[in-house]
Amino acid sequence: MATLLSVRDLVVRFRTREGTVHAVNDVSFDLEEGETLGLVGESGCGKSVTNLAIMRLLPKPAGHIEGGSVLFDGEDLVTMEESEVRTLRGRDLAMIFQDPMTSLNPVLTIEEQLVETIRAHRKVDRGQARRRAVELLTRVGIPRAEERLADYPHQFSGGMRQRVMIAMALALEPKLLIADEPTTALDVTIQAQVLELLRALTDEMGTSLILITHDLGVVAGMTQRVNVMYSGFIVETGTTVQLFAEPHHPYTVGLLHSIPRLDAEEATPLIPIEGTPPDQLREPLGCPFAPRCAWRVERCWTVNPPLTPIDGSPARSARLSGADATHRVACHNQPTREEAEAGRPLRPGFVAAPPPGAIAAQLPEPDADAVAAFAGDDR
Amino acid sequence: MTVPAVSVEGRVELRPSRGLWSDALRRLVRNGPGMVGLALISLFVLAALLAPVVAPYDPIAGSLADRLKGPSLQHLMGTDLQGRDEFSRILYGAQISLQVAVVAVLMGLAMGGTIGALAGAFAGRIDGVLMRFVDVLLAIPGILLAIGIVAWLGRGLPQLMLAVAATTTPLFARLLRGSLLALRDADFVVAARSLGASRWRILWRHMLPNALTPLIVAATLALATAIIDVAGLGFLGLGPPDPRTAEWGTMLTESTRFLRAAPYLLLFPGAIIVLTAVGFNLLGDGLRESLDPRLKR
Numbered sequence: 001m002a003t004l005l006s007v008r009d010l011v012v013r014f015r016t017r018e019g020t021v022h023a024v025n026d027v028s029f030d031l032e033e034g035e036t037l038g039l040v041g042e043s044g045c046g047k048s049v050t051n052l053a054i055m056r057l058l059p060k061p062a063g064h065i066e067g068g069s070v071l072f073d074g075e076d077l078v079t080m081e082e083s084e085v086r087t088l089r090g091r092d093l094a095m096i097f098q099d100p101m102t103s104l105n106p107v108l109t110i111e112e113q114l115v116e117t118i119r120a121h122r123k124v125d126r127g128q129a130r131r132r133a134v135e136l137l138t139r140v141g142i143p144r145a146e147e148r149l150a151d152y153p154h155q156f157s158g159g160m161r162q163r164v165m166i167a168m169a170l171a172l173e174p175k176l177l178i179a180d181e182p183t184t185a186l187d188v189t190i191q192a193q194v195l196e197l198l199r200a201l202t203d204e205m206g207t208s209l210i211l212i213t214h215d216l217g218v219v220a221g222m223t224q225r226v227n228v229m230y231s232g233f234i235v236e237t238g239t240t241v242q243l244f245a246e247p248h249h250p251y252t253v254g255l256l257h258s259i260p261r262l263d264a265e266e267a268t269p270l271i272p273i274e275g276t277p278p279d280q281l282r283e284p285l286g287c288p289f290a291p292r293c294a295w296r297v298e299r300c301w302t303v304n305p306p307l308t309p310i311d312g313s314p315a316r317s318a319r320l321s322g323a324d325a326t327h328r329v330a331c332h333n334q335p336t337r338e339e340a341e342a343g344r345p346l347r348p349g350f351v352a353a354p355p356p357g358a359i360a361a362q363l364p365e366p367d368a369d370a371v372a373a374f375a376g377d378d379r
Numbered sequence: 380m381t382v383p384a385v386s387v388e389g390r391v392e393l394r395p396s397r398g399l400w401s402d403a404l405r406r407l408v409r410n411g412p413g414m415v416g417l418a419l420i421s422l423f424v425l426a427a428l429l430a431p432v433v434a435p436y437d438p439i440a441g442s443l444a445d446r447l448k449g450p451s452l453q454h455l456m457g458t459d460l461q462g463r464d465e466f467s468r469i470l471y472g473a474q475i476s477l478q479v480a481v482v483a484v485l486m487g488l489a490m491g492g493t494i495g496a497l498a499g500a501f502a503g504r505i506d507g508v509l510m511r512f513v514d515v516l517l518a519i520p521g522i523l524l525a526i527g528i529v530a531w532l533g534r535g536l537p538q539l540m541l542a543v544a545a546t547t548t549p550l551f552a553r554l555l556r557g558s559l560l561a562l563r564d565a566d567f568v569v570a571a572r573s574l575g576a577s578r579w580r581i582l583w584r585h586m587l588p589n590a591l592t593p594l595i596v597a598a599t600l601a602l603a604t605a606i607i608d609v610a611g612l613g614f615l616g617l618g619p620p621d622p623r624t625a626e627w628g629t630m631l632t633e634s635t636r637f638l639r640a641a642p643y644l645l646l647f648p649g650a651i652i653v654l655t656a657v658g659f660n661l662l663g664d665g666l667r668e669s670l671d672p673r674l675k676r
Contacts, residue, residue, distance in 0.1 A: 059564060088575070090575030094573065103570040104567055105567045120575050165570070
């Protein structure tokens with residue numbers, strides 16, 4: 001399969017009153033035609049920003065792409081003129097947002113919004129666009145599509161609105177669809193239906209899908225490959241099967257242990273990831289996960305590990321996409337298989353390295369309230 | 380808002396869908412004060428339209444024999460110094476007030492709307508320059524600004540309209556700019572951009588219609604202010620150029636000289652001005668409540 005999207009060393013910064021936020025740091029990944037990639041991480045880890053950058057929809061004037069390139073179909077989206085990007089949006093690149101309640105225009109009917117999208121890119125008359133709209137709504141499972149075209153968004157339920165959004169995003173059979181937490185705002189009963197619909201439609205159209213989520217269950221069911229992001233870095237990447245079977249980054253291990261499993265033989269305690277993500281106003285120093293990591297060694301505080309293949313092969317020979325993508329991880333002290341299963345270090349006498357003096361001085365003073373809140377905990 | 384109703388066969392049916400505007404209209408009809416306002420304004424508009432038919436006397440010609448008569452069956456609101464029928468003059472006065480107020484508010488909407496739309500759509504330098512201009516206008520008290528404009532351009536109805544329009548412009552400009560700025564990062568605007576809508580299309584189809592309701596409310600409320608401003612300018616002697624023209628503010632000025640002899644000459648035009656302004660205010664508040672989906676009950 002040919003490579004559709006190739007992100008290289010993408011750096012996104014936000015200039016705010018408080019300082020510069022290091023939102024995305026040297027992120028590189030590939031996506032093949034028809035491939036489904038999951039992007040996982042907690043809130044604020046840079047998942048959404050990465051994709052807004054790809055779409056060139058970063059909120060202005062604060063957010064901007066500081067460096068790197070985003071090759072889409074061989075053309076660099078980063079340096080492209082706004083007008084050229086606009087013709088790609090909707091036609092070749094499309095996006096579905098988290099909250100279907102707010103992502104449709106409340107004062108326009110579904111017909112106006114769908115027909116407008118179609119006519120923005122295709123030279124068809126109103127009647128043809130309307131027929132296509134009915135076809136699309138029927139395809140995404142909206143009953144009585146012909147009549148419902150005249151309805152306003154507030155007359156649809158959340159799940160139905162997300163179906164309408166999917167119809168709009170896929171109206172022109174784009175090559176790449178980015179779905180930003182498409183089911184987070186929906187009822188659990190609706191989530192599976194909407195995901196199934198997304199999968200069926202992207203399969204049918206051969207559309208590549210980037211699925212942003214923090215739900216590992218969704219990732220397991222929907223994606224072929226996963227990027228795990230933390231604090232604006234990709235910390236682990238590989239095929240979904242590899243990643244779930246053998247997580248090699250302490251953060252991935254933590255994520256897998258922080259969700260309840262229904263299929264577990266016996267009740268296993270959930271292990272939360274202690275602490276909060278780092279302050280991204282600082283230039284990252286060392287591994288961003290080090291302060292919360294149970295496996296950290298001294299080097300983690302000072303040297304940010306690069307993404308390297310887990311089998312020790314040279315980074316240059318790594319396969320970046322597809323079913324045989326190389327499983328790569330950015331970690332100095334990877335958990336062993338047993339440790340990954342247990343969710344904690346098992347080596348006798350191993351203690352996470354305390355921050356070296358020079359770095360400890362730079363770390364923010366512990367917040368008195370936070371310390372009080374943790375009293376009785378392990379501190 | 381579709382309400383499922385179970386029909387005879389036990390099948391769930393949906394009530395026919397309604398648009399946003401008909402929903403709003405339904406809420407307005409149920410809004411008591413708003414309807415009182417609408418009634419007052421209807422009276423006012425009818426008076427203006429039907430003045431030539433309804434008025435019992437000529438508003439300009441009077442007979443000196445009938446001067447300063449108190450209210451009676453012949454003259455419902457009495458007569459003024461020149462024996463003109465006060466009731467007829469108030470009916471004709473509604474024409475001037477309505478005409479000037481409506482045209483002035485529309486002009487203000489056009490000017491303020493353009494400024495606000497440009498400022499809200501193009502951030503940066505254009506926004507800065509336009510908003511500083513609006514700040515300057517806002518810094519001058521409205522009636523003072525209007526006096527200045529009439530003094531500068533001379534008396535006359537077009538000048539009067541422009542003067543009142545100038546006082547409402549900054550209000551509309553700020554309101555629209557604020558709404559547009561809030562809408563710029565709205566999810567559905569980002570979604571529309573992600574589907575390739577052009578900048579112009581997003582402003583025109585997605586942002587402006589959503590910014591419209593506060594503007595409608597503000598325009599209704601501005602009509603109340605405009606009525607008072609017109610009367611105020613008339614009272615200050617800056618009304619219509621022909622001193623014989625029936626105009627509520629001018630009528631008030633004339634009456635002040637006979638405050639003791641003919642207090643009704645002050646009472647009637649004054650009360651009418653207040654009632655009209657109250658009418659627009661009530662309707663404006665009613666519209667605000669029925670157009671704002673967040674206040675939906």
